[in-house]
Amino acid sequence: MPFSLLKYGLTNDYPFEKDADLPIPSDLKHHYDVVIIGGGGHGVATAYYLAKYHGITDVAILEKGYLGGGNTARNTAVIRSNYLTSEGVKFYSESVKLFQNLSNEFDFNIMYSSRGQLTLAHTDATVRSFRQRTEVNKHFGGRTELIDPQQIRELVPTLNMNPADMPILAGLWHIDGATARHDAVAWGYAKGATQRGVELHQLTEVTGVNTSYGKVVSVETNRGTVGCGCVVQAVAGHSSIVAGMAGFRMPLTSYPLQAMVTTPVKPFLNPLVSSSALHCYVQQTGRGEIVFGGGSDPYPLYNTRSTLDLKESLIASAIEMFPFMANFKLLRQWAGTTDMTSDYSPIMGLSPVENYYLDAGWGTWGFKSTPICGKTMAELVASGGKVPELIAPFSMDRFDVFRQVNEMGATAASH
CATH class of the missing domain: 3.30.9.10 (D-Amino Acid Oxidase, subunit A, domain 2)
Known part of the structure; x- marks a missing residue:
């Protein structure tokens, strides 16, 4: 057995797919139906579900660094749904169910355990x-x-x-507590999205967001300005900074x-x-x-x-x-x-800017929400702004009407 493993490790004849790698980066187009700011797990998952289940492939993912190199690469890959509120439990339970089948979905091992x-x-x-x-x-x-x-x-x-x-x-x-390989999750979603026509642009930093009459119209990057039908913001720890480019503040620290x-x-x-x-x-x-x-x-x-x-x-x-x-x-x-956020729950859904959608405020549980976040954000975009029932409690305006979803007691280690 050890000799067989050594022989396999030294051979050049590996069974692999010819299209296993991500497509070679291309030039940015002048306009996309959907621009996703952030190439982490949430960004590529949203693009994947848009392409596979809604047929929306004119999508550009703009990542200032490399695929999954932000918080996706900086977490401990825990998956769970044992939250405190009914809204949280329902949301994360759906995510656990999706995680359990991701390897089959991708035909790519995410090392779910x-x-x-x-x-x-x-x-x-x-x-x-x-x-x-x-x-x-x-x-x-x-x-x-x-x-x-x-x-x-x-x-x-x-x-x-x-x-x-x-x-x-x-x-x-x-x-239901589990773990999965965080970079494998990001690569699985990215591979599935790009194979269906989505463009992933790494080393592409967003430097500005342009609006007209309260609606997003284009995104400025270090590689030029890109027009868009809508924008999904999924930038984890820098949500407040990017939202500021679009002209509004978020209740985040x-x-x-x-x-x-x-x-x-x-x-x-x-x-x-x-x-x-x-x-x-x-x-x-x-x-x-x-x-x-x-x-x-x-x-x-x-x-x-x-x-x-x-x-x-x-x-x-x-x-x-x-x-x-x-x-x-x-x-x-x-x-x-x-x-x-002050209630330890995410902010998902609409923003003060028309056609500018939010995926933010994840605190310490962003990775475990990756599949259900991608699925529901894709539904939001595909419907033209109709918020899915599962994420409606996480809207940003809950802070204006004092309808917080308090998950402070559900963290694995107190913050």
Whole structure:
């Protein structure tokens, strides 16, 4: 068997598709029916669903860097739907369903791994909130249970049941918790979209948005001005900046969010484990690396630098949960920029500018919403601005009428 693998690795005769690569970049046209600002997961997913299910292929994706190089490449690839509100649970449950079939949809392996997510409760108040989340999840199609300490020991035998002198009283066990390869998701959507005629323009930075009589008419880039029938803004951490180009403000604040990973070790942890009291979550990848993540930095900043203080804090919390991890070696650390709303829910749908559609405010859960976001935003564009029922609660005007969708308690690590 090892010799066969070595022989296969050294051969030039690989079974691959001739059209497996993305098309060679072309010149920008003078006009497109749809311009999507942002070539991350959400942008390419929207283009894919527009092309495949609505027949809209005169689409240009404008990405200032490279495909999936923003927050799509700077997350820990967790997929879940165990949210607090009915609106959130319904939305993310649909996303989980789409994720489960994406490899078949693309004929491209996204390395989807169903593993379950365990969130720890250290206080009676947290246990009460977990009971509420369990019932909401069950009612709207999520598979979530409240489990006791003995069941937690059986799920994760290596877990310290008294981390930081905070005994674990119960756990929120989300059976549908999973992971997928984030860059594979972006490449799968991009491949499917471009094969159907969508144009992906990397290294193409949007520098301005032109409007006339309250309607978007063109987009300025470092490669020239492009006319458009409509625009979809999907730029993650820079949503406020791009919206400002279109002439309106968004109720968002941007914060850095950091994570880190160790060198690979033998498999010992299958579920994703998190504790909001310790501001930390831990998972083991398919390659054996241990990923740590936690809350965002406590101050607004457009920066993706790593810091020593957060590194120390995350490592200390992870070691409280798994003391033997003190012997592991850290491999690397990274950060992304997250757009936070006051109610910790996204902003999707219409904007103050006609034919300018918003996909923003994802905070720490943008990756897990990628399929359903692409599907619903495509429906919005294809219908000419009729907002799908699933995303209607996430409209930006909810802040004007005080109809927030408060998901603050549903984050895996408190912000």
